[in-house]
Each structure stands twice: as C-alpha cells, then as structure tokens.
Amino acid sequence: MSDLPFLQLKPNAKGRVLLGHPWVFGNELTELAGSEFDGEVLECRDRRGKRLGVGIYNSQSQIAWRRLDGGPAPLNERYLRHAAQAALTRREALGSRSTYRRLIWSEADGMPGVVVDQFGDTLVMQVQTLAFERWKDVLADILIELTGAREVIHRDDASIRRFEGLPHEVRTRSGRDWEPRWATIDGFDYWLDLMSGQKTGFYLDQREQHARVAAWVAELARRGGGKPRVLDAFCNQGAFALQAARAGAGEVLGLDSAGDAIAQARLNAERNDVADTCRFAEANVFDWFSANRSEKWDVIVLDPPPFAKSKKALDGAMRGYKELNLRALQSLNAGGLLATYTCSHHMQDAELRQVVAGAAADARRRVHIVEYCHQPADHPVLVTMPESEYLRGYVLRVD
Template sequence: MVPPSSLKLKPNIRARAAHGHPWIFANEVEALLPAEHDGELVEARDRNGRFLGVGIYNSRSQIVWRRLSRERVALDAAYIRTAVERAVARRAEEPARRLIWSESDDLPGLVVDQFGDTLVVQIQTLALEKRAGIVSDVLAELLKPAEIIFRNDAPIRRLEGLPQEVHTRSGGEWEPRWMRIGGFEYWLDLQHGQKTGFYLDQRVQHGVVAKHAAGRRVLDAFCNQGAFALHAARAGANEVLGLDSAEDAVAAARRNAERNGVKAEFQVANVFDWFNDPARAVEPMWDLIILDPPPFAKSRSALEGALRGYKEINLRAMQRLAAGGVLATYTCSHHMQDAELRGVLAEAAADAKRKVRVLEWAHQPPDHPVLATMSESEYLRGYLLQLD
C-alpha cells in the first residue's frame, strides 16, 4: 500500500523520473496530493510501487516533484548545512564563482553565486522559500560573508506561486562597487543588476576567445557588460566593437573599458537589425565575431522559432567574417541540445557557402555542474569555428 504522502507514476506514462531524472510533472502522476503537502517532502514511486526517492512537492507547479535524495532524509538545517558544505568543497577557490547550482548540488531551486565577500542567492522553489531563514543562517555560518543578497525576482518564481522580491540579510542596501573578475574590474550592482549581477558561466570563455583576438577586428555581439570585448582588446585586437540593445548594458561596458584602460567601442543596437543594415555590405569584414545572445528558447514550445533565430544570426555573422576568421557562438537555452545547435550551424554554413571547421567546443564551467540524468542542468554550449 502506497502511503498518502507518496506520489505514484501513472502506469502508461514513460516518465523520465523512472530512469533517473529528478523531476516529475503533474500529468505523470496518478493523483496530486492535497495542498497541505506543498513545500514539503514527499516520496515518489514508479508504476510498480518501487521507491524513487524523496523530493520537494508543489501542486501549484507543473513540476510537482523534484528529487532531493534517493534515501529518506529530512529537509532541515542539518541537511542544508551538509549539502552546502559538499557543494563548496567541490568548487575551486576563486573570488567569483558559483557555489550552489540547484539539483546538481542536491538543493533543488537554490542558486548561490559568490562575489568576494558577498553572496547572491536565488530561491526558485517553494520548499526552499519556506526554509529561506535556514538557508541564510547556514550560508552566514559557513562562509561568513559581509552580506547576503536575495535576488528572488526571477520570473520562474511565478511558476511556483512565489512573489518576486529583492532584499539583503542585513536589511540594508548593497552599494554598487568595482569588483575584480578574470583580471578585469567591473562595476557591479549585485542587488539590482541583471540575474545575480554578472554572468559567471562565461568567464572561462572570455579568455579562450581572447586567444584569437590579437591583430584582428573583433565584433562582440550581445555584449552585455563588455567582458568578451575587454578581453579581446587587452589581448591585442586592432579594433573592438560591442553591440547590445540595452542602453544600461552599453553604458556599463563603456565604463568598464575606461576603468580597465582598454580601447573598445560600444553601441546600442538590435543585433539582427544591425547585421541586416545595407551599410554592412560596404564595411570591412570582421576577423573575430562573438555571438552570445540571451536564450531565444525559454520554453520547449518556443524552440522552433528559436532555431530560426539562431540560424539567422549565425548566417549573418558568417557572411561578415573574413577568410580565416573565427566565430565564437553560444546558446544558453537548455531546450536547445548540441545536435540542434550543430544542425543550425551546418545550415547557416551551407547558406553562407562557407567551409566551417570546429576549433573548440564550449561548455559551462565546472562550478555549474551537469547531472548526467538531467539534461536541463546543461544549458550553456557553443563552438569556436574557423571559416575559409
């Protein structure tokens, strides 16, 4: 007999959870549990009644169950402390790094980035929201930060029935300041900037791409705060131009370039429109183009349109690259798998009538660990390509 605090998979559904995936969707279970279980731990069993583990439950979410452990555990202060300790132990010592990456670190819905003496926390599940005080206390105890900023303003919180809010552990305001990441100083507003304040997942790629910049004309499309452009300029690029549609991002990039004493220009522009402008046809070709767009596919239903967008932007870039030029192209949507990205690049190369060789494959860094049984934990992928 399955206890009332257990979920059971439907008999005719091939749920990924039966094969190791940590999620169960609402349409995969025989019956939902009462709302009193929302934000608490419940067991899950397959269609034959075999135990799949304990996980956090929320009947208001499409993902009703997220596995916490394959063993029977409690989501209490002791569990959270142990999970945080293990997550930190797996990370290299760096002043800026991701400390906790959700399911990959056995804390579904918890993301923690470290910037020097400041931690930036995102809580994206009801169960962790109910234990936010414990999370805060454990992080303060183990890491002793000067401040903890809770950036609970991600749209995904709405899917869990959670409000959007931003606050600090101290209750005060975190003042923007210069912080050093990857050899450069960036003006960061961790409390009110984008995401957790800086895209740490690309910090390895900044240096990788810069190796191809010396003596070249470099275009950094979707430049955000200008990190790729700054690295290229310092590596000896002859000319660097960064494009972004957000005026505040371009302003930040210009400020960062001035602070670090590197020469790079930045413009506010829609990258698609910029490439399609007839004026591009009479301009010199680029030697290195970086495409690091925001996620075009924010849902599985948006993937078809996203593939068209990725093909279009890569095609335009390939058409503007000089012979021997390098294209560094990325996608940060977990809905877009490597085979789909490779297909898009192949189609763009065929339409551009260019021979394209793979120089390097790109991936998210080790402090954003990927679970082999959870494709969604892998979201950043890309290629460095050389065009004849």
C-alpha cells in the same frame, strides 16, 4: 517503506524519473496530494509501488515533485548544511577556489530551484521553489558560516517564481542596501550592481570563454602580424570586448540592445584603460547586421540571450540562431573566427550543430570547429538531467 505520504506514477507513465531524472510532472501522477502538502517532502513511487525517492512537492507547479539527494531525511537544517558543504567540496575538488563562482546550482547540487553565486564577500541567492523558499534564511546563515561571506542578497525577482506561487522580492540578509561597487574578476575591474543587475549581477558562467576568445585574438594578432577587428554581439557588460582589446585587438565594437548594459560597458572600458580600442553601441544585433553588410571582422562573438525559453519555442529559436550565425559568417574575413554560444538548455548539441551547419551551407563558407565550449566546472552537469547543462558553443574557423 517510510511513513511519509506518497505520490504514485500512473500505470502508463513513462516519466524520465524512472531513468534517474529528478522531476515528476503533475500529469504523470495518479493524483495530486492536497495543497496542504505544498512545500513539504513526499515520497514518490512507481506504478508497482517501488520507492523512487523523496522530494519536494508543490501542487501549484507543473513540476509537482523534485527529488532530494540522499535517503528519507526531511528538508531541514541538517540537510541544507550537508548539501551546502558537499557543493563547496565538489568545487574545490575540481580546482574552483575563486571567490567569484557559482556555489549552488539547483538540482545538480541537491537543492532544487536554488542558485547561489559568490562575488567576493557577497553571495547572491535566487530561490524558485516553495520548499526552499521556507528555508532560504537558514541556508543563507549556513553559507555565510561556510564561506566567510559578509552579506547575502536575495534576488527573488525572476518571473519563473510565479509558477510556484511565490512573490517577487529583492532584499539583503542584513536589511541594508548593497551599494554598487568595483570588483576585480580575472584581472579586470567591473562595476557590479548586484541588487538590480541582470540575473545575479554578472555572467560568471562565461568567464572561461572570455579568456579563451582573448587567447584566440592574441593568436590571430601573432600569426597575422596585425591587429584583429573584433565584434562582440550581445556584449552586456563588455567582458569579451575588454579581454579582446587587452589581448591585441586593433578595434572592438560591442553591441547590445540594453542601454544600461552599454553604459556599464563603456564605464568598464574606461576603468580598464581600453576605451581607445573599445566602442559600444546600443543596437538590435539582427538589425545591425542588416544595416552593416559591408563591415568585415576578424573575430565575431555571438552570445545571445536564450531564444528557446520553452520546448515549444525551439523551432522558432533555431531559425533565429541560424539567421544570426549566417549573418556573422557572411561578415567574417577569410581565416576569421566565430565564437558562437547558446544558453538555452532546450538547444542540445545536435540542434546547435544543425544550426551552424545550415548557416555555413547558406553562407557558402567552409567552416571548421576548432574548439568545443561548455559551462565551467562550478556549474556542474547532472548526467541524468539534461536541463542542468544549458551553455554550449563552438569556436569556428571560417575560410
């Protein structure tokens, strides 16, 4: 045993940490350590005193302890450098050499509560744990050194930070504002506003799916001899729409409830010379389907925000996902395709299959799965942590 202060599981605790999960909740412990240990590294032991590992502690959070990788070493510059280098090596080993990628994915990369996305020579970092908050400037310097990036934007404006007692802020490493600019991602130009755009500025986790849907649009155009009509629901900056237009769609409509996203999507369409094919409208997608029941499409993309932001919200979220998929299935031409996604980690494979099956039954459509979809390799999934896998979906053929 080390000389570190330690936490201990209750005698009757059956926490997932015993099966390798990296979290321990406060109500699973015999007692909390004092607040003077918030943000520090503590041991955790099972009810018999067996060491479960070392991790970061915060008495203010429901997740009181989060395991760190490796042995009893403290959280310091050496740990950060090792974890950052391992994350880069992990991605390169899987073939991810793009400069537009996720570099750090929280517990899956040994840095609980840290997310870092790379946009060319700029890194966007989000920190959601007190321990790593204290080390984020050191981590920024290490990542600059390892990647050759020129700037780090700290996007610490997520509401979840309040659960760790952390303030909101947005700033750059250099202290200078990062001016919005054009960036080329997968052959398309996008106007990026990394200091105030949604999340870290662009949904890098859907890049593979943008290309896959475009490939299906091209296949429909080839086999059908016509130009498919495509609906991109919850379109955000219009990436699905742009790629579908270039792949041979005859008409693409993008819908989003955020006016700034629609304005940006239109700008992107003009920049990429597909404005004649793509049009965009600010709309509530549920209401739009209700008001446009006669509209028929050859391809529909459903990429909504997470409806289930907590486990308690799952039942209501499943009803919402089912209704959304039902309306889409009712709006597809025979032989059409539905690409449907969920980005809530509470919606596991079984729940998503249940939602899609229920929608197909209610729509009285014969539906086949033609492709399973999930997050890309630069968003690694920790097999003992279901929460690290959050993006899943299907491409469905509808008869």
